[in-house]
Structures are given as C-alpha cells and as structure tokens.
Amino acid sequence: MTTNRRNFLIKGGLAGAATLAAPAVHAQSVIKWRLQTYAGPALAEQVVQPMVNAFNKIAEGQMEIELYTADQLVPTGELFRAMQRGTIDMVQSDDDSMASPTEVTVFGGYFPFASRYSLDVPVLYNQYGLGKIWEEEYAKVGVQWISAGSWDPCHFNTKEPIRSLDDFKGKRIFTFPTAGRFMEQFGMIPVSLPWEDIEVAVQTGELDGIGWSGITEDYTVGWSKVTDYFLTNNISGAWAGSFFANQERWNEIPEHLRELLKVVTDSSHYRRQWWYWGGEADLRVNGTDMELTSIPDEEWKTVEDAARVFWDEIAAESETKAKVVQIFKDYNDVMNKAGKPYRY
Numbered sequence: 001m002t003t004n005r006r007n008f009l010i011k012g013g014l015a016g017a018a019t020l021a022a023p024a025v026h027a028q029s030v031i032k033w034r035l036q037t038y039a040g041p042a043l044a045e046q047v048v049q050p051m052v053n054a055f056n057k058i059a060e061g062q063m064e065i066e067l068y069t070a071d072q073l074v075p076t077g078e079l080f081r082a083m084q085r086g087t088i089d090m091v092q093s094d095d096d097s098m099a100s101p102t103e104v105t106v107f108g109g110y111f112p113f114a115s116r117y118s119l120d121v122p123v124l125y126n127q128y129g130l131g132k133i134w135e136e137e138y139a140k141v142g143v144q145w146i147s148a149g150s151w152d153p154c155h156f157n158t159k160e161p162i163r164s165l166d167d168f169k170g171k172r173i174f175t176f177p178t179a180g181r182f183m184e185q186f187g188m189i190p191v192s193l194p195w196e197d198i199e200v201a202v203q204t205g206e207l208d209g210i211g212w213s214g215i216t217e218d219y220t221v222g223w224s225k226v227t228d229y230f231l232t233n234n235i236s237g238a239w240a241g242s243f244f245a246n247q248e249r250w251n252e253i254p255e256h257l258r259e260l261l262k263v264v265t266d267s268s269h270y271r272r273q274w275w276y277w278g279g280e281a282d283l284r285v286n287g288t289d290m291e292l293t294s295i296p297d298e299e300w301k302t303v304e305d306a307a308r309v310f311w312d313e314i315a316a317e318s319e320t321k322a323k324v325v326q327i328f329k330d331y332n333d334v335m336n337k338a339g340k341p342y343r344y
Contacts, residue, residue, distance in 0.1 A: 029062075030061060030062065030063065030064055031062065031063040031064070031252075031253060031257070032063075032064055032066065033063065033064070033065045033066065033089035033090050033245075033249065034065075034066050034068060034073065034088050034089050034090070035048075035052065035065050035066065035067050035068065035088075035089065035090040035091065035092065036067075036068040036069070036070075036072060036073050036074070036079060036082075036088050036090075036091055036092075037067065037068070037069055037070065037091075037092040037093065038070055038076045038079065038091075038092065038093040038094070038097050038098065038195070038241075039069060039070055039092070040069055040070045040195050040196060040221055041069045041070075042220055042221050042222070043217060043220055043221050044067065044069045044070075046220065046272075046275060047092075047151070047268070047271075047272050047275075048067065048092050048268060049067060050268065050271060051264050051265060051267065051268035051271075052065045052067045054264050054267065055260060055261065055264045058260060058264070059257065059260065062254075062257065063253065063257050065090070068088075070194075070195040070196065071194050071195060071196060073087075073088060074087070074088065075194065076093065076097050076098060076194075076195065077097070077098065077099050077192075078098075078099075079091050079093055079097075079098035079099075080098045080099055080100040080101070080143070080244075083143060083244060083245070083246050084141065084142055084143060084246065085246075086246045086248065086249065088246075089245060089246055089249045090243065090244065090245045090246070090249075091243070091244045091245075092241065092242075092243050092244075093108075093241055093242070093244075094108035094109035094176070094239060094240060094241035094242070095107065095108025095109070095241075095242070096108040096109035096110075096176050096177050096178050097109055097176060097177070099177075100138075100141070100143075101141060102137040102138060102140070102141060103137055103318050103320035103321055104133060104134055104137050104320065104321075104324060106178050106314055106321070107178075107240070107321075107324055108178075108240060108241060108242075109176040109177075109178060109179065109239055109240065109241065110154040110176050110178065110179045110235060110236035110239055110240075111178060111236065111240070111328075112178075112179065112182045112235050112236060112306075112307040112310055112311075113235065113236060113237075113304055113307040113308075114236060114240075114328050115150070115236060115237040115238045115240070116237035116335070116343065117237050117238065118150040118151075118152075118153075118237065118238040118273050118276065118277060119150070119273075120150070120237060120238060120331070120335075121148065121149060121150035121238050121240045122148075122149060122150065122269065123331070124240075124327065124328075124331055125147075125148045125240075128327050128330070128331050129327060130148070130324065130327060131145075131147075131148065133320065133323065133324060134148065134242065137320065138244065139247070142246070142247045142248075143244050143245070143246065143247055144244065144245045144246070144247050144250040145242055145244055146242065146243040146244060146245060146261060146262060146265050147242060147243055147262060147265045147266055147269065148240055148241065148242040148269075149240075149241065149242075149265075149266075149268070149269025149270075149272060149273070150238035150239060150240060150269070150272070150273055150276075151213075151238065151239035151240075151241060151272055151276060152213050152214030152215075152216055152217055152238070152239060152276040152279075152280060153214045153234040153236060153237050153238055153239075153280070154175075154176075154179060154211060154212070154213070154214070154234050154235050154236040154239065155211070155213070155214055155215065155230060155231055155232070155233070155234045156173065156209055156210070156211045156230075156231040157209055157210050157215075157218050157223060157224070157227040157229065157230045157231070157290060158171065158173075158208055158209030158210075158227055158228070158229050158231070159202065159208055159209060159227055159228055159229075160208065160209075160228075160229065161228075161229045161291070161293045162209075162229065162231045162293055162295065163293050163294070163295060164295055164299060165186050165295065165299060165302065165303070166187075168183065168186045168187050168188040169186070169187030169188070170187060170189065170208075171187075171188050171189065171208040171209060172189045172191050172206070172207050172208045172209075173188050173189065173190060173191060173207065173208060173209050173210065173211045174190075174191050174192070174193055174198050174201070174207050174209075174210045174211065174212060175190050175191075175210070175211035175212055176211075176212070177190075177192070179211060179235060179236070180192075180211075182235070182306075182307070182310050183211070183235070185306060186303070188211075191206075191207060193206075193207075198210060198212075198223070199221075199222055199223060199225075199226055202223070202226045202227060203226050209227060210223055210227065211235075213239075214234070214276060214279075214280050215230055215279070215280055215283045215284060215287060215290075216275070216276050216279030216280055216283060217276075218230065218283075218289075218290070219279075219283055219287060219289065220279075224287065224289035224290050225289060227290060228290060228291060229290055229291050229292075229293050230284075230290040230291070230292055230293070231293055231294070231295070232284070232292055232293070232294045233294060233295050233300050233303075235303065235307075243261075243265040243268075245261075311325045311328065311329070312325070
C-alpha cells in the first residue's frame with residue numbers, strides 16, 4: 001500500500017512495460033496480482049480490502065493480490081488501458097470512470113434512474129441478462145469481466161443548498177462522465193479531477209459540490225466536513241461497478257483460483273450492499289455534518305422524465321446500447337407493476 005505512482009513508474013510502470021507484461025508468476029510459484037480500485041484509501045478499507053484479505057487467506061500461498069487505491073499506480077481514467085496491457089492484473093471500477101472502449105461503458109457507474117434500489121443491480125446482471133452482455137463486450141477487448149455489484153445511490157453534497165432545479169445552474173460539480181452529461185441540461189457544470197484532489201477543490205472554491213456518492217461515502221472519506229448540504233433526491237438508486245481482469249492473466253491461473261475469485265468478488269458485492277444500505281439511513285438520521293435538503297417530488301419528476309429521453313438518445317447510438325436500454329425498460333416496467341415494496 002506504500003507504493004506510489006511515481007515509484008511505480010520509475011521501477012517499471014513505463015520503462016519496464018515488457019517486464020510488467022510478463023506472466024505474474026514468481027520463482028517460488030506464488031502468483032502475484034496487482035489490483036487497483038477506483039476507491040480512495042479510506043473507502044477501499046470498506047469496499048475491497050476485506051475481499052483481498054479473504055482471497056489471500058483462502059488461497060494459502062498459491063496466489064496473492066496486492067491492493068492499490070485510486071490513482072496510486074495509474075490515474076483512474078487509464079485503468080482500463082493499463083489492465084488491457086497487463087501492467088495491472090485486476091481492476092475494481094465502473095466502466096464509465098475507467099473509460100473502457102466498449103458499447104456498455106456509458107451504463108457503468110450511475111446511468112440515470114436505471115435503478116432505484118441496490119438490489120436492482122444484481123437482478124439486472126444475473127436475471128435480466130446484463131452479465132452476459134458485459135462478458136461478451138469485454139471479451140472483444142481482451143478483458144475478463146468477472147462480476148458486477150451495487151454500491152451507494154448518487155446524491156449531491158454541496159456548499160450551498162439545493163432546493164430546486166434552478167439551484168443546479170452554474171454549480172461546478174465533480175461527478176461521473178455520464179451523470180455529468182445528463183445533468184448538464186439542468187445547468188450543472190460537470191468537472192473531472194483526480195479523486196484525491198476533490199476535498200481541496202471544494203475548500204478552495206474550484207468545486208461547488210460533489211455528485212459522486214451517497215451519504216455513507218461522504219462521511220467515510222471526509223467530504224461531509226467540507227460540504228454543508230446533502231440533497232436527498234438522487235439520480236440513481238445504486239452505482240453499478242465490476243471486477244475485471246486481464247484476459248491472459250485470467251487464463252493463466254488454475255480453474256480453482258478463478259472460481260475463488262468469483263466467489264470472493266460476489267462476497268464483496270454483498271458486503272457493500274449491506275454496508276451502504278445501513279449507512280445511508282443511519283447517517284441521514286444521526287449524521288451531524290450536513291443539513292438535508294430536498295427538491296419537491298413534482299419538480300423532481302422533471303428530472304426522471306428527462307432520464308427516459310436520455311435513455312432513448314443512448315439507445316439510438318448502437319444495437320448493443322439499444323438492447324441494454326430495453327432491458328432497463330422491461331425491468332422497470334415489471335417493478336412498477338409489482339408495486340410496493342418494489343416501487344412506490
């Protein structure tokens with residue numbers, strides 16, 4: 001965890017690309033993998049470190065995963081290329097943040113209103129066919145998609161209160177690429193910065209707020225200390241992200257280790273689900289750092305309606321995107337017809 005990007009590059013990240021691309025099997029036959037997450041250090045302790053610890057323990061010396069946090073080896077926006085080349089063996093991220101060159105990239109992270117609750121994500125991937133699509137799309141670009149899971153909903157925490165859509169106008173908000181593209185129509189200015197620079201950027205006024213997470217993450221990483229308000233409306237009920245691996249590395253390891261990776265990543269998805277679900281409620285009630293604000297439901301419906309228009313715009317871009325959007329539509333139609341507790 002002490003390795004930083006500078007040392008990584010000096011020791012071989014660029015100069016020794018050929019060395020890094022070699023099979024990650026050491027002389028003592030212990031397989032070593034580098035895993036970089038898009039989460040910062042404090043968040044990684046909750047959302048991925050337990051999985052790494054469990055894998056390393058169960059593997060009993062046959063294989064070891066070394067965990068690196070956001071931007072530690074390469075910038076988050078370069079994660080995909082680094083994994084594809086083999087300079088990183090495994091990645092935990094959403095498709096959108098790591099800029100993967102696939103037809104499904106736009107749906108990673110927070111695709112507007114695709115989900116309302118965290119359970120929607122595993123159902124969409126495991127029962128409605130998204131998993132099969134993701135596996136096929138990543139196979140085309142030399143990457144093994146392992147599994148997807150949900151994180152927290154996408155809310156906005158800001159220096160000034162947001163109580164109406166007009167309050168978004170002119171606000172410089174750090175957010176995901178697709179979320180920013182969607183929210184621009186309401187006057188919000190999406191900003192992209194390295195994850196570790198966000199807190200300071202809010203303090204210096206470079207940012208007016210953050211649209212990256214739910215309230216659990218705000219408190220965990222310290223953003224609740226630099227923003228004063230938390231908007232209870234969200235543009236997505238759950239982040240959707242995955243574990244990925246370089247295809248050659250994946251093929252090199254024994255079948256039982258591949259199966260173990262699938263099991264521990266699924267366990268990781270489950271842990272995040274209950275950690276966020278409980279945290280979101282508890283911190284709304286007991287958190288003291290930020291004041292809660294809300295946009296009235298009838299006004300927020302404007303945003304929800306705009307999301308369906310956005311879906312159709314994305315669907316028109318390719319056959320694969322159209323297929324994914326149709327799955328979202330079919331799924332949400334079933335949930336709406338099912339009523340409570342699935343949809344209110």
